[in-house]
Amino acid sequence: xxxxxxxxxxxxxxxxxxxxxxxxxxxxxxxxxxxxxxxxxxxxxxxxxxxxxxxxxxxxxxxxxxxxxxxxxxxxxxxxxxxxxxxxxxxxxxxxxxxxxxxxxxxxxxxxxxxxxxxxxxxxxxxxxxxxxxxxxxxxxxxxxxxxxxxxxxxxxxxxxxxxxxxxxxxxxxxxxxxxxxxxxxxxxxxxxxxxx
Amino acid sequence: xxxxxxxxxxxxxxxxxxxxxxxxxxxxxxxxxxxxxxxxxxxxxxxxxxxxxxxxxxxxxxxxxxxxxxxxxxxxxxxxxxxxxxxxxxxxxxxxxxxxxxxxxxxxxxxxxxxxxxxxxxxxxxxxxxxxxxxxxxxxxxxxxxxxxxxxxxxxxxxxxxxxxxxxxxxxxxxxxxxxxxxxxxxxxxxxxxxxxxxxxxxxxxxxxxxxxxxxxxxxxxxxxxxxxxxxxxxxxxxxxxxxxxxxxxxxxxxxxxxxxxxxxxxxxxxxxxxxxxxxxxxxxxxxxxxxxxxxxxxxxxxxxxxxxxxxxxxxxxxxxxxxxxxxxxxxxxxxxxxxxxxxxxxxxxxxxxxxxxxxxxxxxxxxxxxxxxxxxxxxxxxxxxxxxxxxxxxxxxxxxxxxxxxxxxxxxxxxxxxxxxxxxxxxxxxxxxxxxxxxxxxxxxxxxxxxxxxxxxxxxxxxxxxxxxxxxxxxxxxxxxxxxxxxxxxxxxxxxxxxxxxxxxxxxxxxxxxxxxxxxxxxxxxxxxxxxxxxxxxxxxxxxxx
Ligand SMILES: Nc1ncnc2c1ncn2[C@@H]1O[C@H](COP(=O)(O)OP(=O)(O)O)[C@@H](O)[C@H]1O
Ligand SMILES: [Mg+2]
Numbered sequence: 059x060x061x062x063x064x065x066x067x068x069x070x071x072x073x074x075x076x077x078x079x080x081x082x083x084x085x086x087x088x089x090x091x092x093x094x095x096x097x098x099x100x101x102x103x104x105x106x107x108x109x110x111x112x113x114x115x116x117x118x119x120x121x122x123x124x125x126x127x128x129x130x131x132x133x134x135x136x137x138x139x140x141x142x143x144x145x146x147x148x149x150x151x152x153x154x155x156x157x158x159x160x161x162x163x164x165x166x167x168x169x170x171x172x173x174x175x176x177x178x179x180x181x182x183x184x185x186x187x188x189x190x191x192x193x194x195x196x197x198x199x200x201x202x203x204x205x206x207x208x209x210x211x212x213x214x215x216x217x218x219x220x221x222x223x224x225x226x227x228x229x230x231x232x233x234x235x236x237x238x239x240x241x242x243x244x245x246x247x248x249x250x251x252x253x254x255x
Numbered sequence: 256x257x258x259x260x261x262x263x264x265x266x267x268x269x270x271x272x273x274x275x276x277x278x279x280x281x282x283x284x285x286x287x288x289x290x291x292x293x294x295x296x297x298x299x300x301x302x303x304x305x306x307x308x309x310x311x312x313x314x315x316x317x318x319x320x321x322x323x324x325x326x327x328x329x330x331x332x333x334x335x336x337x338x339x340x341x342x343x344x345x346x347x348x349x350x351x352x353x354x355x356x357x358x359x360x361x362x363x364x365x366x367x368x369x370x371x372x373x374x375x376x377x378x379x380x381x382x383x384x385x386x387x388x389x390x391x392x393x394x395x396x397x398x399x400x401x402x403x404x405x406x407x408x409x410x411x412x413x414x415x416x417x418x419x420x421x422x423x424x425x426x427x428x429x430x431x432x433x434x435x436x437x438x439x440x441x442x443x444x445x446x447x448x449x450x451x452x453x454x455x456x457x458x459x460x461x462x463x464x465x466x467x468x469x470x471x472x473x474x475x476x477x478x479x480x481x482x483x484x485x486x487x488x489x490x491x492x493x494x495x496x497x498x499x500x501x502x503x504x505x506x507x508x509x510x511x512x513x514x515x516x517x518x519x520x521x522x523x524x525x526x527x528x529x530x531x532x533x534x535x536x537x538x539x540x541x542x543x544x545x546x547x548x549x550x551x552x553x554x555x556x557x558x559x560x561x562x563x564x565x566x567x568x569x570x571x572x573x574x575x576x577x578x579x580x581x582x583x584x585x586x587x588x589x590x591x592x593x594x595x596x597x598x599x600x601x602x603x604x605x606x607x608x609x610x611x612x613x614x615x616x617x618x619x620x621x622x623x624x625x626x627x628x629x630x631x632x633x634x635x636x637x638x639x640x641x642x643x644x645x646x647x648x649x650x651x652x653x654x655x656x657x658x659x660x661x662x663x664x665x666x667x668x669x670x671x672x673x674x675x676x677x678x679x680x681x682x683x684x685x686x687x688x689x690x691x692x693x694x695x696x697x698x699x700x701x702x703x704x705x706x707x708x709x710x711x712x713x714x715x716x717x718x719x720x721x722x723x724x725x726x727x728x729x730x731x732x733x734x735x736x737x738x739x740x741x742x743x744x745x746x747x748x749x750x751x752x753x754x755x756x757x758x759x760x761x762x763x764x765x766x767x768x769x770x771x772x773x774x775x776x777x778x779x780x781x782x783x784x785x786x787x788x789x790x791x792x793x794x795x796x797x798x799x800x801x802x
Contacts, residue, residue, distance in 0.1 A: 231340030239321040
């Protein structure tokens with residue numbers, strides 16, 4: 059997905075996390091990506107902690123096509139209504155917000171509104187949000203998905219954009235270590251995932 | 256992590272204080288970027304507290320971890336990135352630092368008197384950094400104004416200084432087993448005293464290594480004081496022939512008359528001449544019998560067994576003891592510098608000292624004769640001291656009439672200051688009275704355990720190289736606070752050119768690598784000029800004098 063691209067809109071929101079429904083089936087930013095809801099001056103930032111595709115009607119689940127299916131693409135071509143019966147959703151952990159133009163790396167006082175547009179962030183915006191990493195504990199403590207993977211994926215993405223990725227990985231690693239005292243094996247598990255980016 | 260700290264890295268910062276006490280020292284957790292391996296025990300650090308800045312010394316280095324399971328189940332650190340993050344965070348280095356002094360803060364005494372002994376500890380999170388050259392200067396003083404560069408702290412090139420005026424206020428000691436660098440250190444101390452003008456030196460130079468030249472490693476020559484400071488130093492000799500052979504014309508040849516030897520002098524020779532107490536004490540009876548100034552010559556002139564036994568009857572001393580005493584004292588007759596006539600060696604020495612010159616008395620071949628060394632050093636010191644007492648007392652309030660402060664250097668000091676004898680000898684007296692009469696000692700010895708305890712505890716500053724035995728270490732450290740820690744420091748000194756300095760001339764105990772002595776640069780740093788520079792100086796002086 060391109061940076062700045064519209065992903066979808068908010069369909070469920072609380073101060074600590076929100077759910078966005080993608081405009082297009084399967085067109086979701088990857089795990090650990092930074093997204094924004096709202097405009098530049100007033101915005102809420104979050105990290106994609108879970109991506110799910112499911113039936114829009116909670117009572118109805120998709121059924122397997124069985125042996126007749128020749129390929130996935132062919133199935134969707136033959137049944138274009140699938141794109142309307144199902145949707146791809148993101149669960150996003152809020153990590154920062156911008157208020158009056160100022161970047162704050164903690165929760166916003168109020169959640170995004172329903173139907174706020176959600177955008178993919180990257181580049182300078184990603185670096186700005188991750189300039190300091192005091193929000194790492196909220197990612198590590200996320201009740202959604204696998205927090206260790208989300209954290210590692212997020213840090214990999216920041217490192218990829220960072221002018222000095224080595225340095226960033228080291229500082230981020232130390233920040234993690236500070237929050238994971240007494241959990242050495244969990245720490246090294248995350249670190250290994252960060253390193254393999 | 257506070258913002259902004261990401262890229263700002265202070266190269267000398269080590270970590271921060273996290274726990275501790277004044278008695279046990281404070282714990283400093285090292286920053287992830289500081290390796291334990293780069294910090295050594297004995298290193299100087301500063302601790303920036305909230306209101307005061309502390310100066311301390313690293314007394315222990317340890318490894319800690321935030322995870323109690325770490326040692327039982329260490330992490331897989333095969334990935335270099337993982338290893339790098341874990342070491343310094345979950346597994347970290349820690350230091351124990353003993354805060355020694357406060358070097359700045361809101362205590363008015365700091366402004367007036369400089370660094371003060373630390374009476375509290377820095378608060379939590381005090382930033383800990385390696386001490387800078389400026390910190391060391393703040394604590395030990397910078398060269399000049401009475402401070403003499405004596406060496407460098409270990410692992411630093413900073414010049415560490417002694418407070419010379421403070422040093423010469425009391426008697427001091429240089430200790431260390433043979434070959435550890437006592438003579439080199441002493442030569443530097445003498446140069447420091449000379450340059451500070453805080454006192455004049457009289458050196459009883461047993462092995463002829465201070466005056467004109469000494470010897471270093473493999474017999475290489477090093478310059479003596481006279482070569483460096485020329486007209487400020489006079490070399491006296493007991494053995495003119497030997498001095499000449501070594502390329503030196505002595506400023507004065509010292510001779511000693513029998514008449515100058517007193518019964519007191521014989522007491523010190525008891526051990527060296529293997530005299531019984533009775534024999535040694537007989538000297539007093541003889542002195543009474545023949546009269547002061549005559550007794551030795553007359554006693555040696557008594558011939559034959561009968562003569563001695565007659566004398567024994569006349570003085571009431573045991574005849575055999577007298578026989579033995581005469582037999583031993585005959586050895587003095589063989590000393591070439593002794594004769595029947597009166598001499599004014601003491602007057603000559605004083606004349607030089609009074610002019611602010613430093614006197615080195617070379618013993619030549621007699622340096623190998625311990626009895627000669629003890630006799631001469633004792634005899635001259637006793638008489639010089641008497642003159643100092645007279646003059647100091649008659650000067651009373653008038654400071655300008657006082658004799659110049661004098662430092663007397665003796666080697667093999669335990670021969671003069673053995674327990675039991677020390678209280679009766681002139682050296683014991685001087686050591687105990689802390690420059691009451693403007694005279695102090697610089698004792699140089701390899702066996703400090705042989706020196707009287709009381710004298711040892713009176714020494715103001717001790718500079719000690721590696722020692723041979725526990726007893727010597729005990730002797731040097733008696734009466735010193737924190738001696739347990741110093742003991743372990745002493746035991747770990749290198750075998751050469753390293754010394755522990757503690758006492759009045761330094762604000763805290765410190766291990767130094769002794770300033771190098773013997774290279775042209777070392778001479779230049781002491782103000783020596785080569786021939787070319789000398790000539791220029793001379794011309795300038797002539798110009799200044801005659802216009
Ligand atoms: N400050 C120094 N500078 C240069 N060499 C030194 C110094 N101190 C000691 N040494 C070396 O160590 C040797 C022994 O030193 P010395 O002072 O003669 O020992 P000691 O008097 O204790 O027997 C010297 O010959 C010299 O080579
Ligand atoms: Mg020596």
